[in-house]
Amino acid sequence: MAELNQDSGKKGKGGKVRSKKNGGKVDLTAMVDLAFLLITFFMLTTSLNKPQAMDVAMPDKNKVKDEPQPDLLTADNRSLTVLLGSDNKVSVIYGQVKNPIEGPTTVGYGADGIRKVLMEKKAYVPRVAGGKDLIVIIRPSDKSTQRNLVDILDEMKIVDVKRYMIAKISPEEVEVLKRDNIYND
Amino acid sequence: MGKAKVKRASTSIDMTAMCDVSFLLLTFFVLTATARQPEALTVDTPASTTKDKLPDSNVGMITIGDGGKVFFGTTDQQVRVKALERMSAKYGIGFSQEDYDHFKLMENFGVPMSKLKGLLALDGSKRTEKGVQTGIPIDSTENTSNELYYWVQNTRLAAEEVNKEKESSDKNFVHPGPLKIAIKADANEKYPSVNQVIETLRNQKQNKFSFITGMRAEEK
Numbered sequence: 001m002a003e004l005n006q007d008s009g010k011k012g013k014g015g016k017v018r019s020k021k022n023g024g025k026v027d028l029t030a031m032v033d034l035a036f037l038l039i040t041f042f043m044l045t046t047s048l049n050k051p052q053a054m055d056v057a058m059p060d061k062n063k064v065k066d067e068p069q070p071d072l073l074t075a076d077n078r079s080l081t082v083l084l085g086s087d088n089k090v091s092v093i094y095g096q097v098k099n100p101i102e103g104p105t106t107v108g109y110g111a112d113g114i115r116k117v118l119m120e121k122k123a124y125v126p127r128v129a130g131g132k133d134l135i136v137i138i139r140p141s142d143k144s145t146q147r148n149l150v151d152i153l154d155e156m157k158i159v160d161v162k163r164y165m166i167a168k169i170s171p172e173e174v175e176v177l178k179r180d181n182i183y184n185d
Numbered sequence: 186m187g188k189a190k191v192k193r194a195s196t197s198i199d200m201t202a203m204c205d206v207s208f209l210l211l212t213f214f215v216l217t218a219t220a221r222q223p224e225a226l227t228v229d230t231p232a233s234t235t236k237d238k239l240p241d242s243n244v245g246m247i248t249i250g251d252g253g254k255v256f257f258g259t260t261d262q263q264v265r266v267k268a269l270e271r272m273s274a275k276y277g278i279g280f281s282q283e284d285y286d287h288f289k290l291m292e293n294f295g296v297p298m299s300k301l302k303g304l305l306a307l308d309g310s311k312r313t314e315k316g317v318q319t320g321i322p323i324d325s326t327e328n329t330s331n332e333l334y335y336w337v338q339n340t341r342l343a344a345e346e347v348n349k350e351k352e353s354s355d356k357n358f359v360h361p362g363p364l365k366i367a368i369k370a371d372a373n374e375k376y377p378s379v380n381q382v383i384e385t386l387r388n389q390k391q392n393k394f395s396f397i398t399g400m401r402a403e404e405k
Binding site: 055141 | 200239383
């Protein structure tokens with residue numbers, strides 16, 4: 001394939017100088033290969049470069065210091081509290097933390113852990129709460145990581161929970177995590 | 186009868202046209218690709234199944250990583266300059282024209298206001314060296330000690346100003362709305378440092394923001 005015809009110049013003594021006429025053909029295969037490789041590289045890096053954005057909305061903050069933040073009251077049989085602990089584990093409580101209907105249960109993230117619980121509760125709650133849907137309260141503890149928070153928000157999207165909020169964890173809830181040994185550094 | 190000779194067709198094809206096209210495409214992609222500036226703080230974001238992409242402009246990005254260090258940056262150069270002007274007035278620190286020119290090209294940074302001038306004087310490659318940028322001071326207050334609070338606030342104001350200006354001077358310009366705030370936190374960053382940033386945003390009623398995440402294939 002590769003051929004690069006060059007004028008070899010004078011041959012022998014006194015021979016006629018012959019100039020070849022078809023000397024301009026260069027094999028371009030390798031060049032095309034290289035060009036396409038670079039095209040692929042630039043195409044992939046430009047489109048895959050864009051990061052994903054997960055939108056989060058927080059409730060408006062009550063800035064009056066003297067007035068304590070009112071604890072949002074949610075119906076016991078609709079609320080599922082998810083406490084984010086350490087070691088990629090969560091504690092799930094159905095109902096009130098002090099007086100739970102179910103739990104606290106320690107589960108992991110992913111399809112076999114929290115998603116199963118969420119799916120089950122999402123189907124169960126409308127039946128007991130007169131058609132009203134599930135409310136999930138996410139309380140990240142100080143030992144949880146950003147990955148845990150993103151994971152749990154992602155689960156909300158996957159399971160399609162319409163009502164959820166991120167809230168502050170209370171000392172009693174930290175106790176729950178400590179008891180279940182998922183509050184380690 | 187003699188043997189029928191199979192004429193061998195030449196296998197070489199003229200590649201010139203193909204070469205032309207591929208180089209044209211190559212040139213296009215090279216020119217449209219934005220050169221990635223070295224990041225002052227490299228973070229490994231967690232993955233999610235979210236498909237929404239972050240817009241290219243009108244974004245203020247807060248980066249958290251390396252044990253709670255906070256960095257800040259804006260996508261638009263004009264906004265950067267206007268924000269620094271406001272910050273300069275707020276903290277009473279003057280900057281030279283050269284400083285502004287350097288700041289304009291800085292993707293993000295993480296130093297206290299008092300050390301910003303020193304950072305701008307450094308060479309571009311030295312700025313990203315380890316230990317040079319220690320993070321923007323942040324706390325739970327709304328005082329000047331919480332510098333991130335004022336960086337975000339002034340950048341939001343600057344973005345509004347720049348967008349208004351563009352809207353009045355350019356008929357085709359569509360106001361993109363208020364500045365979007367994105368938080369890019371390391372996957373292993375503990376919640377308290379992320380929470381402090383979120384609270385800082387909430388204190389100025391910036392209740393909506395985005396978490397930057399990587400891509401993950403959807404699980405069944």
